[in-house]
Structure formats: C-alpha cells, structure tokens
Amino acid sequence: MFQREREIITKTPYTDSFDFDEIKEFITGASKNLFISHKFKTSDKILVQPRGGFPTYDKVFELYGEFTGAGVDILPLTIDSNTRLNDYEMAKKMLALSEENDENMLNGYPLVNHGYRTTRKMVTHYDTPISLRHGTPDARLLVEVALASGIFEIEGGPITYLLPYSKNFPLDKAFLYWKYVERVCAEYSELNEPINRESFGPLSATLQPPAIVIVIQLLEMLLSLEEGVKSFSVSFSQTGSMSQDIVSSNVIKKLAKKYAQKIGCGDAEIHLVYHQWMGAFPRNKEFSDSLINTSTVIAAMVRADKMITKTRDEAFGIPTKEVNASAVRNTQYTLNMLRGLPVITDEEEEANLTEMVDDIMEAVFNDPADTLWRQVFNSIKNGIIDIPFSPHIANSGEAITVRDKNYNIRFYERGNVPISDKCLAYERSKIDLGEDSLVDHIIHDIGIML
Amino acid sequence: MFQREREIITKTPYTDSFDFDEIKEFITGASKNLFISHKFKTSDKILVQPRGGFPTYDKVFELYGEFTGAGVDILPLTIDSNTRLNDYEMAKKMLALSEENDENMLNGYPLVNHGYRTTRKMVTHYDTPISLRHGTPDARLLVEVALASGIFEIEGGPITYLLPYSKNFPLDKAFLYWKYVERVCAEYSELNEPINRESFGPLSATLQPPAIVIVIQLLEMLLSLEEGVKSFSVSFSQTGSMSQDIVSSNVIKKLAKKYAQKIGCGDAEIHLVYHQWMGAFPRNKEFSDSLINTSTVIAAMVRADKMITKTRDEAFGIPTKEVNASAVRNTQYTLNMLRGLPVITDEEEEANLTEMVDDIMEAVFNDPADTLWRQVFNSIKNGIIDIPFSPHIANSGEAITVRDKNYNIRFYERGNVPISDKCLAYERSKIDLGEDSLVDHIIHDIGIML
Amino acid sequence: MRVVTGVVGNDIHVVANRLIEISLKERGFEVFNLGVNTYLEEFIDAVIETDADVLLISSLNGEAEGWSRDLLFLKSRFDLEGVLFAIGGNLSVGEANSEEIVPKYKAYGYDLVFHQVDLNEGLDTIEEALKERV
Amino acid sequence: MRVVTGVVGNDIHVVANRLIEISLKERGFEVFNLGVNTYLEEFIDAVIETDADVLLISSLNGEAEGWSRDLLFLKSRFDLEGVLFAIGGNLSVGEANSEEIVPKYKAYGYDLVFHQVDLNEGLDTIEEALKERV
Numbered sequence A, B: 001m002f003q004r005e006r007e008i009i010t011k012t013p014y015t016d017s018f019d020f021d022e023i024k025e026f027i028t029g030a031s032k033n034l035f036i037s038h039k040f041k042t043s044d045k046i047l048v049q050p051r052g053g054f055p056t057y058d059k060v061f062e063l064y065g066e067f068t069g070a071g072v073d074i075l076p077l078t079i080d081s082n083t084r085l086n087d088y089e090m091a092k093k094m095l096a097l098s099e100e101n102d103e104n105m106l107n108g109y110p111l112v113n114h115g116y117r118t119t120r121k122m123v124t125h126y127d128t129p130i131s132l133r134h135g136t137p138d139a140r141l142l143v144e145v146a147l148a149s150g151i152f153e154i155e156g157g158p159i160t161y162l163l164p165y166s167k168n169f170p171l172d173k174a175f176l177y178w179k180y181v182e183r184v185c186a187e188y189s190e191l192n193e194p195i196n197r198e199s200f201g202p203l204s205a206t207l208q209p210p211a212i213v214i215v216i217q218l219l220e221m222l223l224s225l226e227e228g229v230k231s232f233s234v235s236f237s238q239t240g241s242m243s244q245d246i247v248s249s250n251v252i253k254k255l256a257k258k259y260a261q262k263i264g265c266g267d268a269e270i271h272l273v274y275h276q277w278m279g280a281f282p283r284n285k286e287f288s289d290s291l292i293n294t295s296t297v298i299a300a301m302v303r304a305d306k307m308i309t310k311t312r313d314e315a316f317g318i319p320t321k322e323v324n325a326s327a328v329r330n331t332q333y334t335l336n337m338l339r340g341l342p343v344i345t346d347e348e349e350e351a352n353l354t355e356m357v358d359d360i361m362e363a364v365f366n367d368p369a370d371t372l373w374r375q376v377f378n379s380i381k382n383g384i385i386d387i388p389f390s391p392h393i394a395n396s397g398e399a400i401t402v403r404d405k406n407y408n409i410r411f412y413e414r415g416n417v418p419i420s421d422k423c424l425a426y427e428r429s430k431i432d433l434g435e436d437s438l439v440d441h442i443i444h445d446i447g448i449m450l
Numbered sequence C, D: 001m002r003v004v005t006g007v008v009g010n011d012i013h014v015v016a017n018r019l020i021e022i023s024l025k026e027r028g029f030e031v032f033n034l035g036v037n038t039y040l041e042e043f044i045d046a047v048i049e050t051d052a053d054v055l056l057i058s059s060l061n062g063e064a065e066g067w068s069r070d071l072l073f074l075k076s077r078f079d080l081e082g083v084l085f086a087i088g089g090n091l092s093v094g095e096a097n098s099e100e101i102v103p104k105y106k107a108y109g110y111d112l113v114f115h116q117v118d119l120n121e122g123l124d125t126i127e128e129a130l131k132e133r134v
C-alpha cells in the first residue's frame, strides 16, 4: 500500500524515474560518513553546518568544495522557494535561466528538477553528511529525491515548516504528508545507520516565545518517533538573550528525554541544534561578524550538538561561497578556543519555562482527538499553539510577546495559549514598556541586532 | 621637601617648563568628564577603551576623532618605548624624523617631548577621560606631564611595569619612583574628582598564573592606597579559558575588598579592568576578529567595569586609526546585546585560587622588612613572587606554568612561590602533558590562539 | 489614498509586511494588505477592485525579478495610468547595488524602486510622488 | 657554529627570544643569548668576543629601523666579513610587506632579513646560507 503511494508520488515529469531497488541497495551500502547520526555518535565537538544552496549543480559543487576547505562538519542543501511550494514548473524555468545566463535566478537548489542520479554524484564525492534544508509543507517528493541522493538528514516537520513558511497550505494535509516523510525515513533507517530527522526551532525567527518553540519541538519529535524514527534533533535559534538560551537548552534537553520515554521511545537518540541569530541582521558587516561570533559562544554555552551558521552577508542576500566558507572557518576557530565552559542553571527561570511547556503539552494531550497529529492539528486551530509572526491563516496570532530589559522574550498576551495565570504573571512582571507604545516596543524588539 | 623633589624632576630640557600653580588651578577647575573615576560612578556599562598612540600630535588628534566617532568611552594615550625607558633623546630624534617624513618612527606618543601645554589642548578638546598607557619603571616625569595635561588615569605600578617591561631597571628604585607617582596622584585627587590609578594585570601576557597576577594586583593596590589614592583599578587579561577568567574575577573582586579593608582603606573605590587577549595573535584577521569578539563576551561574563580592546591588526603592527576605531565600534555593538548575563561561580576553583593567593600574600607580609614595598621587593628577589616570561633579571623564573586540557593555566613547577602542597597537587592533577615534551607543550600553550 | 500592498510570489517573509501595514495606516492610508505569497495577477486584480492609488509590493527572498518580468504585459491589459507602482525590499538574489537594480526594475514597469531602502525613507518618497501626481 | 642572538634596542618582548634560544640549541648551535633590550654595539662586541659565525637579531616592537641605521658604520670599524648578519621578527611600525622591508634592511647591512617569517623557516634559510659560505 505504502509502496504504491510512493510510486505514485515519485512518478512525475519533473524528476528522473525512480528505481526503488537500486536506491535501497545504495543506502544499504552507503558510506557511514554520509550519516550525521553516525557523526553525532563519533564526534565530541559541536558540529558546524552552514546554510547554502545555488540553482545549478556546478555552483553547489563548488560551494561544497569551499566548505570542505573551511573545515565544515555538515554540508547543507538549501532548496529554492519555488520547490518549497511545489512549484516545480517555475523552478524549472528559473533553473534554465540560471544555467543559460550564469546568474542565480533561484534562491536555492531545485533538487527535484535536478533529480537524484545527478545529485548523488556530488553527495558521494564529498562523503560528508548533508542536511536537507527546505521549508516545504509537502515534502514527500523532495524527501524521496533527497534520500535517494544520499542526503541522510531531513529537516522540517508539519508544524515548523508550515507556520513560518506558508500562507494557505492546508494544515491537515501537512501532517499527513509529513507522516509519509517520517515513515520513509524510518524504513530507510533499518538499512544502515539511522536517518536523522531535525525539527526547525527558529520558526518565524521573530520574538518566538521559548515555551511555544519547545512545545512544537517536542511534538514534532513525538510525531517522528511514533513512526519509527530513531535519531532526532530538536532545535531552537538564538533568542537575543544568552540567559534565555541557556534556560531553553536546559529545559528542552530535560523534557525531550522525558516525553520520548513517555511514549516508549527512550531508545531514540535526541540531539540539540542551535541556530545562530535568525532574525533581522545588521547592515554593517562587521557587526554581523560580531553577532555571529557571539552566537557561536552562546552555542558553546548551551552545549549544542550542532550549530547552524549565518554569514556577514545575511542582511544583503544569499552569500557568496567564499563568504559562507569564511563564516565556517571563523566559527570553528572560535569553538576550538572554548573549552571547559561553566555549566549554568537558573532554577527559577527553568521552573517557569518547564511549567509553561508542561501545561501546553497537557492541553494538547487533553484534546479529545484519537491520534497525536489530530490533537496537534486541533491545538493549532484553536490557538493552544500559536506563534507570533506566522504568515499562515490557521495560526491565530493572538499570543503577543515582547522583550524584557535583558532581552528575554516574554508573553505579553497569552491569547489562547494555556499557560497558567501564575506563569503569565511571572512573565509580565519582567516586562517594562516604559514610555513606548506596544507597537513601538515590538518594532524595537524585532530590531535589537540592527 | 616633596615639592622640591618634584621641581627637580620636572626641570629638564626635554619638556616644557612646569608652572605648578597653574597646573593645580587647571586640575581644580577641570571638567568632570575628564575623570574616569567620575565616569565609573555615573555609568552602568562596561567602559570601552582601545589602545593607541602615534608619534605626532596631529596623528593622535585624528586618532581621538576616530575613536570618538566610534563611541569610545575612554581614550588611551600609549607612550613610545623609548620614553618608557627614559630615553628622551632617542624619542626626540625619532619624533623629529616622524614629523619630517610623515612616517611613524615611534611606536607611541613621546609625551614628555611634546610637553603638557600642547597635550592639554587635545585633552580638553575631546573632554573624555584619557588613560596613560606606558610601561615605564621610572614614570615620575611622565606622570607629572600627564596629570598636568589633564590625563587623570595613570596605569602601571612598580611591579607590573617592571617585570614585563624591563631587563635591568633596579627594582628598589622602581618602588621609590612609583611611590612618588602615588603621592602626586593622591595630592591631586584632593582638588577635584580622584585621579584613578590602574595596575597592569596582563604582565608578560604569556601563561601568567592567576594566583600570581592577583597577588601582584593586590599588592600594587595596597601600595597605592597606602599613599592616599582613592580610586584604583585592578586588572587581568584573558587567560584563554573563560572559566578561569570568571574564577579569577570572582576571587580578585572579593580579595581586593578584603585586603583594602585590612589596611583601613575600605573607602577607596576599586574597579575591575579586563584586557582582551594579550598574548600572541593569529595572522588571519578574521580569526583576530573572532578572538576579540569572544574576549568581549567574556569581559561581560566576568562583569568587568572596563575593558581594553585589541584590533584585527594585532599580529601585524600598530593598527591604523580606522581599524582601531572599528574594534571599538564592534565591541560596543556586542556589549549592547549582552544583557542580564548569568552569574557564575565555581566553588572548588575559587577556593583553590583564593588559598593560593592568601598563602602568597601571607608570605609577603611575613617578610621581616619594615615597609610593604620592601617586603614586596624582597619577595620578588627571593622568588615568592615570580612570573613566567619576564625579561627582568630580578625575576627568578622558576615557576613554570602550562595549560590543562580546558586551557586553564596551571602551576607545573611552583619554584619558590609559597603555594601549599595541597594546592600544587590540585594544579598538577589537572595537567596532562600527553606525548609532548614540556617545552613542546609550552610552545603549544603560548600559541593557542594562532 | 488607497494602497494595495503585499509580498510578491512564493515569498513568505511576513515581518516587513506587518510593519508596512502599520506604517501605512499611521500615515493615513486606507490599506488593503494581501499579505505574503501573493501573485502579480492578484495584486493587479486587487488594485482594480479597490480602485487603489498605489500598489506597494514587497519582496524579500530574491524572487521579485522572476515575477516582475510579466508586469508590463499585465499593465497593458488594463488602464492603470493613474496608479503608482512601487516595489521595495531586497530585490535580487545575492548582494547587488541599487545602481544596477533600479533601472532594471523601472524597465519592468515600476515607477518607484526601493532596493534595501529604509521603510520610512521609502514611504516619504512615495508620499511626495503622490503629491506631485495630484 | 656559534651564534649571538638577542632583541635589539629598547624592545623587551622576551617570548620569541626564549623560543629562539631553544630552537638554536636544538639545531646544535652554540648560543650566546644577550636577551632583550640589547643595543647594536653590544651585539657587535659579543660577536667579536665570542668569534661568532652568526648574529641573529630579533625585533618585535617596531624599533628595529631606528637602530639599524648605524649598522654599516659599526660594521666598517671591525673586520666582520665572515659573520652572517640576520634580522627577523616584526620589522616595521604598523603593517608593512616584505617586498618593501627586505631591500631596506639589506641596504642597512643585513645579509638575511625575515619580516614576519616563521621561525623555523627562517632558521632553515640561515642554515642553508651558512652551508653555502663554507
């Protein structure tokens, strides 16, 4: 049945024809070096992964060469935004233009159009784990092509790739499409080292409250483990407050273990990924360097297993390969000097955050629906899960957050998010709007790194 | 008597003729903005001070303009190395050459040759506190000229400007010359806001054990407070280990208070200054940027009151004013994003460090000499105080330090430094030379940031 | 004054869009915000439907050029003489400078082009242009 | 082979000097290390006293040029034909490149000039130069 579905999905004029037997054989015999799950096990440093993707094969090949020279740990394959919205026709057109004119008419690699036979050459050539970065609500075809290419880490999830990345895509479909992705990953995980799934914690990267981020991370983890995935990464991005990042890290690590055990999946490997600042970047490139370096120090402080880097060109556009590779080199330099960092805890903040997360999780589990994905689906619709600055129509957008004077992100309005009065009071007690209107305060808080 | 001495000191063909009455009047009426002691009181951020000085007046004036544009808090006036060794004749010759050829033939500003009348114009023009950075064992004339110019922070001390900065200068003389400096500072402190004295914690900037650094900081503080100075800054430079920096900061803050009270000077204001990495810099300028920014983060973590910056050109030579100003701008940018940082303590390490410092201090105080400076003098001669990599003949150089795997600096040999067997055992228990010879290990440890 | 705004193409960067809506309202415009992920045809339809004075398109993710190639054709099908066409945000993939970008987009049919220009600065320019038209 | 070394002028950067002493000894030289803060006359005196084959001067703090102007004069007063004069470290105030620095210092009377050159690389070159002389 499932195999039949896979055949239908993969049969399209936009990609090359699928030979599932050959793919199975390829994965079974694939080099361990292609599996990030293996690298996590065998490395004791924070793995460094940049972002990056160009329209043409040659440009990605060169990009990987640069990254390798800079001491990269994990290579990225960032997909263009047309492919993300399954607009393969537009992607094709723009790819053709990019190839003809040697100009980048796409903001990433149209993997489906390139196909797995071509892409696999590049993957096996570099023999380094590659992570698929996309933002696609319906990633079924894309993930099939990725796995067949030898890309053994798949980022995303039904919530994290929907709420920040889409306006109209139907929520329930996203859950079902991602269920498909989880199942494919789980199946292939039995052939060799496990395929790693990673959730996308940054969400819309703007004033995201850690409680909601963690809830979404936990839920996507559970949805994935349920289907048999054995290696999963939860993630979040720099909040703007080192303290809040440390608190978030401590809480998410503790709760990921707890909730995985709760559904009998305590055997799965759970990792923590930290994203360097994902919000609006300064237009002064030296400031960007400072920001990025500070992110690196914080990643080390929060004891992440992997960190995803930005570049000094972030405010301007897709970075050149040289600039991108420099960011990797500089990050590795800094990580190498940070050793034996202090272990930090903040009992009060951790208790408050844990309580908020547990309360929201409980509300989700109390939804009367029969499966977890339907519970989550309902919880988004009724605003129990609600993120600021989502373009998606299903997201209620009633929860409002602002920064306190230490730049911690706090709930100002909880909307329908079921955090307790006590927790809300705690959050609000930290806020001081001063003379500003709420809107001005929020505009300021969006731009703290400018 | 003392005034007579001052008249003799200041009567030299190398500087302009002193009018003490006028100087007194000037200081009495001087703008509060020139006093760093005042700025410490009225500011709640880490003050940022670059390094810098050029041979000619015009170049320093331009440098200050750049710094001001970059949001500097404290301006530096770095003195050339000939003046530091009282070789005013050579300084004069090189200043002339620099002025004629518009080339920098000196590595700093020959303040004595320029004189206070000229220099004061610049000082009052910028109306920002200036810190005198020199490294001079006999700084009597230099400090007279500085104070008369309106430079109201004087760095240095009889130990910290001797052991790292001189080979043959007689130790006892240095103490007496600095006693003179302290007395002048104390006298002028009564006219307006206090003159701030600052000790130079980086010493030879290479594998300096925190215990010794702190002992020297405390002793120079005591020698200064004894003479009536009311505002003093202890300092140290980045060790290479964030944890060790935090431990050092906690211990030095606690002990500075304790020892100041012990001599009845609990009313003096004591500040903490942190130096960005003072050791060998990488020749990759992006790495230098990363290193410097990491230093900034650590400065915030150790809750310094002031931080002294380096530049991306450190490995190459005296930086241009533009590069130097950029470093200030970037540092302020980073500091501004670091708020509400966690407060960190490490009881075991702090106890060990405190015990070592107290033991050494006790040994100094147990010296039979009748004054503190003689006790310190004897303690250096007999190796109770002993720093690695000192060019000075009086420094015994028997204490040997290496880094542990977390880059903390540890005693490998204590020489004659009176730390207990227990503490030495603790220090050595952290060291693992591995396959390396001691020399190779030390060479590696010197170059960790390369 | 009526203004139609939104983010063109498959672009879902919503933050600027929210701020633009707030700013336009503060300046007294009647705002029809189509939000992110809006195709060129939808913009044109909305302009006609609302009889707008200004069409203010944002693009952040580098897609704008691909979509703008059809603008002249669409414009030619309706009488949109009185409407001010403005586009702003980040108008290229990768770093580019305005000297190159602006003429290119003007040729595509925009009256005002703001590549990496501060929002308030851009809105000031738009208001001035509107005054001149009257 | 006998080598006199040290740091010239009022320069007190001692770390390199310590490493140079160790490296020279490891390479089998008989080393007379005058340490930091050594004037040119003292170097020349030591070379004569020890009958050295090499004078290896370091300078880190940017002073070297000021002191080196007297080298030719000092050399002319003694017969130092057989001695190899080498200088290395950081040979200018501020950043400078070797293409400018090397000829300048050669004109001052040095046989080998190493501006911002790795120590081992420099010592290799010195050893080769010594072999050629024999």
Ligand code: B12
Binding pocket: A051, A078, A080, A081, A084, A107, A135, A164, A165, A202, A203, A204, A205, A206, A278, A279, A280, A281, A282, A313, A314, A315, A316, A317, A318, A319, A389, A390, A391, A446, C010, C011, C012, C013, C014, C015, C016, C019, C056, C057, C058, C059, C060, C061, C062, C063, C086, C087, C088, C089, C090, C091, C092, C093, C094, C095, C114, C116, C117, C118, C119, C121, C122, C123
């Ligand atoms: C946050 C963010 C995201 C979030 C967006 C969440 C959301 N739904 O909004 C997430 C993480 C989901 C995301 C996704 C992607 N992003 Co994004 N993102 C950013 C980031 C870091 C900040 C954007 C932001 O919110 N800024 C704050 C707002 C207030 O500022 P602003 O957007 O710049 O808008 C101001 C000005 O542009 C101007 N302006 C805007 N419109 C107009 C119009 C007029 C007329 C005028 C006068 C002015 C004006 O005024 C605005 C307000 O001040 C930017 C980089 C940056 N700028 O720092 C990249 C960036 C825009 N993203 C980029 C890309 C490529 C993507 C992705 C395709 C892939 C990826 N790299 O992940 C996907 C896009 C998916 C899609 N379908 O579009 C690129 C675009 C590249 C290019 N143009 O060359 C950027 C520049 C990053 C980069 N350097 O690669 N992104």
Ligand code: B12
Binding pocket: B051, B078, B080, B081, B084, B107, B135, B164, B165, B202, B203, B204, B205, B206, B278, B279, B280, B281, B282, B313, B314, B315, B316, B317, B318, B319, B389, B390, B391, B446, D010, D011, D012, D013, D014, D015, D016, D019, D056, D057, D058, D059, D060, D061, D062, D063, D086, D087, D088, D089, D090, D091, D092, D093, D094, D095, D114, D116, D117, D118, D119, D121, D122, D123
């Ligand atoms: C540590 C340090 C200090 C310590 C020195 C402690 C001590 N007594 O040794 C302190 C803080 C006291 C100090 C003081 C000063 N310093 Co300082 N210091 C440094 C620093 C950061 C590291 C030097 C070091 O120990 N490096 C480690 C050793 C192993 O490397 P190295 O010295 O570069 O030597 C290697 C090579 O040069 C080469 N080499 C050296 N000699 C030779 C010879 C030959 C033949 C060959 C082949 C190779 C070779 O091999 C060596 C080993 O690998 C450098 C900047 C840098 N390099 O990162 C500045 C630096 C050398 N200092 C500088 C200056 C100006 C000063 C001061 C005048 C003022 C000031 N800025 O504080 C005073 C000098 C006082 C005086 N009278 O000389 C400048 C020199 C400027 C220039 N040349 O344009 C530098 C470059 C910093 C800067 N960018 O401004 N300093």
